[in-house]
Amino acid sequence: MDFHLFSISAVIQSVPVACLTSILGWTTRQQFEETWMCMLSVLCTPLDNVDLTDINIARRASTLAMKAITDQLLQTLRYPVLGNKNVSKLIHVSRNRQFPDTTIR
Secondary structure: OOOOOOOHHHHHHHHHHHHHHHHHEOOOHHHHHHHHHHHHHHHOOOOOOOOHHHHHHHHHHHHHHHHHHHHHHHHOOEEOOOOEOOOOEEOOOOOOOOOOOOOOO
């Protein structure tokens, strides 16, 4: 008996929910962790003995999952409320520090 942790239909159903969370943001650690685990489950879905149409669907679902994970990680850079797009802005730290104007003598 071939056991799969998640079926392709479950994968397809979980992606829109996580993408919606990615669009709206998250406000609690539990929401962050549930979305994170949902997206990881999409990426870790086994594709053994699956036909070509299901493989294409799973590939698209994996692409959306990667976009959602990337967006979720970027939301951790929001200040003052992590993940809340309504009241927070992205923290920007420049790679190029401004040095004081000094002269070498």
